[in-house]
Amino acid sequence: MRTETDRAAAAVESLETLTVGVVGARGYVGVELLEIICSHPLLRLEYAVSRAADGDPIADHAKASAGGLKFEALSDDEIADRAVDVVVLALPDGAAKPYVEKLESAPKPPRLIVDVSADHRFDDSWVYGLAEHNRHAIAGAPRISNPGCYATAAQLAVRPILDMLADTPHCFGVSGYSGAGKKRSSRNDHKALANGVLPYKLVNHTHEREITRHLGTPVRFSPHVAPFFRGITLTVQARAKSATSVEAIAERLENAYRDCPLIMLSGADTPRVQDVVSKDGAVVGGIAVNPDRPDEIALVCALDNLRKGAASQAVQNINLAFGLTELTGLPDAISMAEATP
Ligand SMILES: NC(=O)c1ccc[n+]([C@@H]2O[C@H](COP(=O)([O-])OP(=O)(O)OC[C@H]3O[C@@H](n4cnc5c(N)ncnc54)[C@H](OP(=O)(O)O)[C@@H]3O)[C@@H](O)[C@H]2O)c1
Structure with a gap:
């Protein structure tokens, strides 16, 4: 039987690579995100923002080589100048707003912002990213609020x-x-x-x-x-x-x-x-x-x-937003589809 993982592997060929920036990248969720993104076949990490870990190789904090990339203490203005396809905000509750404002008025805004905090879970202008119950709304969405x-x-x-x-x-x-x-x-x-x-x-x-x-x-x-x-x-x-x-x-x-x-x-x-x-x-x-x-x-x-409750769900949402197979880059799924012969 062809599994979801096989389909994900097959779908990877000939698809574009999406560039990603992570803000709040040294936190518990941020580090999980870095690990998943760096092993994802279609995502390329462009920057990882942390004030405390500024200058540290990502590999010092996460199980990810990230091609020698280091954490950077970028301001919201500097982030807005670094054009990427996707920005994931892994900031504490209440901290996302200035970053979203700057990103939205950037010369080249990201195609997708995913906020893993609670800041947009009560905002109807963002899509709530619980794919199991809201899949249709996630496809093509420009702003996704990741559930708690x-x-x-x-x-x-x-x-x-x-x-x-x-x-x-x-x-x-x-x-x-x-x-x-x-x-x-x-x-x-x-x-x-x-x-x-x-x-x-x-x-x-x-x-x-x-x-x-x-x-x-x-x-x-x-x-x-x-x-x-x-x-x-x-x-x-x-x-x-x-x-x-x-x-x-x-x-x-x-x-x-x-x-x-x-x-x-x-x-x-x-x-x-x-x-x-x-x-x-x-x-x-x-x-x-x-x-x-x-x-x-x-x-x-x-x-x-830290996974389905945060980082894996964010990547699941990125996959679905860009029309990728849901499990792309998520090899540690517990899948009913795969468990059932
Ligand atoms: N932990 C979970 O299980 C979980 C699950 C689902 C959702 N969430 C949500 O995900 C978000 C991140 O959670 P977390 O557990 O990873 O938090 P965390 O471990 O405290 O990490 C927060 C990150 O954001 C940076 N940061 C803190 N305040 C900032 C500010 N004002 N401006 C810029 N950067 C700031 C931190 O410091 P540095 O800049 O110094 O690196 C760190 O990198 C929260 O909103 C949380 O509610 C968490």
Whole structure:
């Protein structure tokens, strides 16, 4: 059987190379981006912006040779002067705006800007880049807002069963501490987190608002951070309008993700964070229905916050925006299509 990966390899021939700049390139997401972009057959890294790592070879921070390229501390004006096809902004929330303004008024604006922060996830003039549910809008899009990591996991689990639900679903998420970025805080101090789990922002979390906005219905969300480095497990608990079954929910997921090469389904088996670390895709499963109250349901999504929750999703979006095969440059997909003989 010809796999999605084979198709991606075949599609690479005779296609143009796209030049890419990454801003915020020394952060946790930025480094993942550099590694994926530098091994992508059709993307060529032109610059990687970091103030703290200015002058350092990229290879000192990322598993990527990048042809000897070094980090540069470029200002927003200097970035606007460096014409590239794609700019990926991997900046902290609230920092993207001046870069977008300068890029949009540049002599040669990029054909695509991808913002991995939350800054444009509530802005209708940007396309929300959750390909599994918004694929048609991503093709040809000039501005893509990459979904949040927890928000990706929650929507992958909830959207296929949304119309079955009687009331507000609850999402309980646990993330590795890389989810809080490199800037020191109580949420990424792994010594302080050791042997514990830290609940935080239990009401009105940005991702709660993001999930609610993009699902079009309220959700509750309880984020937690744990002392492992990367990965997210997110459990959805909900009440269905009528009695249901594991099989009925599994069928919903299969129908939703049949043509989604980055999503693997595990039925009633619970997806594990350990199995998704450094993988480009997500696993949805752990489906459970209370035998005594068959309207009480639960399911789980696991993904790597730095990959499908951020960098792989950004590259998936670049691929789709430029009409490339979705898995181009994403060799570490967990693919239902490939897992199924
Ligand atoms: N971590 C995750 O799991 C995850 C998942 C999905 C989305 N995101 C989002 O992705 C973005 C980056 O996250 P991260 O975890 O990679 O953060 P990070 O590790 O803190 O890295 C942020 C990067 O941006 C640079 N930077 C910080 N403030 C800046 C400013 N005002 N102007 C220019 N550069 C600035 C940093 O410093 P230097 O310039 O010194 O290098 C660094 O390179 C955030 O918006 C986050 O919400 C993160």
